[in-house]
Amino acid sequence: MLVFLYTDQTPFTKNNGKDQLSYAIEIFSIADKYLIDDLRYRAMQIIWESLTDDRAAEILFSVATNWPDLKECVLDYVVNRFNFVRKTDTFKNIKSNQSNYPSAGEVFAELLLKLVPDS
Known part of the structure; x- marks a missing residue:
């Protein structure tokens, strides 16, 4: 953050062993x-x-729910690539372990509304 404040540069590369997506x-x-x-x-x-089919599900259910605009962004990705996202091990794990994701019910409801819009 200090680099950005002093230089207006945003070096989103691996930092402290974190991948670009986690760091971002x-x-x-x-x-x-x-x-x-x-x-x-x-x-x-x-x-x-940096979103991938596997990571999008993880981020949507665990992190993005804290920020509506980020959630909408990741939700759009998941909706657009749902046929691929739903086949990932991460998505299957989330589905079968919803109790580990406090907002899972809400997120699944929003996902369903976007996938099957009202007529």
Whole structure:
């Protein structure tokens, strides 16, 4: 975060052994906490660009529920690639262990509404 504040640069590369997506989520959280909107926006872009079918489900159910705009972004990815996301081990694990994900019911309901819109 200090690099961004002093240089306006956002080096979203591996940091402290974390992959780019995990690091971007961490930076997103910090930027949100300290109201650094530009850094928050850039972090969300990196999150979007770094999503994979497997990681999208994990992020949607465990992290994104804390921020409505991030949740919407990840939810859109999952909806667009649902045929692939639903086949991942991560998604299957979430489905069978919903008690480990406090917002699972809400997220599944939103997912269903987006997948099967009202006529």
